[in-house]
Each structure stands twice: as structure tokens, then as C-alpha cells.
Amino acid sequence: MKKLNFLFVALFLVFTSCSKDDDSSSDTSGDILGKWDMTSYDYVGKTVTSTQGQTLTTDFVGEAFDIDYNIAFEENPNEITSEGSFSLKLTSTVLGQATTQNISNFDVGITSGTWEKNGNEIITKSIRGEANMKIEELTNTSLVLSIEEELDLSQSGFPGTSNIKAVLSFKRN
Numbered sequence: 182m183k184k185l186n187f188l189f190v191a192l193f194l195v196f197t198s199c200s201k202d203d204d205s206s207s208d209t210s211g212d213i214l215g216k217w218d219m220t221s222y223d224y225v226g227k228t229v230t231s232t233q234g235q236t237l238t239t240d241f242v243g244e245a246f247d248i249d250y251n252i253a254f255e256e257n258p259n260e261i262t263s264e265g266s267f268s269l270k271l272t273s274t275v276l277g278q279a280t281t282q283n284i285s286n287f288d289v290g291i292t293s294g295t296w297e298k299n300g301n302e303i304i305t306k307s308i309r310g311e312a313n314m315k316i317e318e319l320t321n322t323s324l325v326l327s328i329e330e331e332l333d334l335s336q337s338g339f340p341g342t343s344n345i346k347a348v349l350s351f352k353r354n
Contacts, residue, residue: 209301211319217351219250222267222289224347232339241273243347245287251354252291261296261305263289289349290328317348324351 222245229238250265269287273280294307303314303326318325326349334341 209316209319211321211324213254213298213303213316213319213324214256216251216253216354217324218354219245219248219252219265219267219349219351221245221350222248222250222269222287222347224345226343226345228334228341228343230334230339230341237275239273239275241271243269243271245269246283250289252351254296259296260293261291261307262293263291289347314349322353324353325349326351 222243224243225241227238227240229236231237245267246269248267250263250267252261252263254261266286267289269284271282271284273282290309290312291305292307292309294305296303296305298304298316301316303316305312305314312328314326314328316325317327328345328347328349330343330345332343332345334343
């Protein structure tokens with residue numbers, strides 16, 4: 182029986198220590214310069230608000246459709262531009278009830294401005310302020326960016342926060 186228990190423990194250790202998740206390094210060695218066409222935009226998040234001792238949580242999931250959107254990175258000077266639009270299917274769940282709505286001409290928030298690459302991060306500056314995007318993948322043909330944001334939605338003494346993670350995928354034009 183001890184041999185059987187040892188075998189199970191050994192198999193468990195082999196399978197958990199050799200999972201594909203251990204290879205968390207993605208290729209980010211490509212050149213970001215040029216025009217990139219968006220292929221997908223997905224985001225998930227949670228909003229928590231409180232009022233009169235009650236807390237209300239809203240979970241949401243968004244997925245782009247009718248995508249006709251691109252961004253371009255140029256250098257000397259380092260400028261980023263974006264153009265086009267896409268629509269978003271947004272599903273919100275509150276108290277177990279899901280509601281889905283389609284939002285036309287969704288604003289992803291990337292506007293014309295300047296950019297810099299710092300390791301695996303792109304920092305953009307525009308009239309909207311500064312934004313940080315993590316480079317998840319960058320090859321000669323593929324660019325995947327992620328944006329994580331925590332927003333303070335507090336108003337008139339009612340606390341509220343929203344946490345959002347968006348993943349934007351592009352192919353080179």
C-alpha cells in the first residue's frame with residue numbers, strides 16, 4: 182500500500198511540475214513599428230458599489246465584433262495613431278441576472294499621441310493622459326497587448342470600484 186501511495190504522489194508531482202503553464206514567457210522580440218489591424222478585443226471586469234450598508238457586485242464580459250480598427254507605431258518621433266471602429270457585445274451580471282447589450286463605435290481609449298517601449302510595456306501619452314499596456318506577444322506578424330485598470334467610481338459618499346482587464350490582439354497590416 183505504501184508503494185501505491187508513493188506512486189500516486191510521484192505521478193502528481195510529475196504532472197503538476199511539468200505543466201504547460203510553467204512556460205509563461207511569450208515571444209516579445211518582434212518589431213512594433215508599423216500598422217497593426219485589430220483581430221480581437223476581449224475584456225472582463227467587476228464593479229463593486231456600496232450604498233446604505235449593501236454591496237452590489239456586477240461582473241461583465243465584453244467581446245468585439247464588426248472590427249475595422251487599427252493602430253500604427255512610428256518612430257523619430259515616437260508617435261502612435263489609431264483609426265477605425267468596432268462594436269462590443271457586453272454582458273453584465275448582477276444578482277444572477279445577465280443582461281447583454283451591443284455597443285456601436287466602442288472607444289478603446291487608444292488615441293493619437295506619443296509612445297515609448299520599456300521592457301515588455303508600452304507607455305502612451307495623449308490628451309487623455311498616460312496609459313500603460315503590457316506586451317503579451319510581439320512577433321513580426323502578431324501583437325497582443327493587455328491593459329489592466331482599477332477605477333475609483335466613488336460619488337457623493339457612495340464608494341465604488343471597477344477592475345478591468347482587456348486583451349487586444351492585432352496582426353501586422
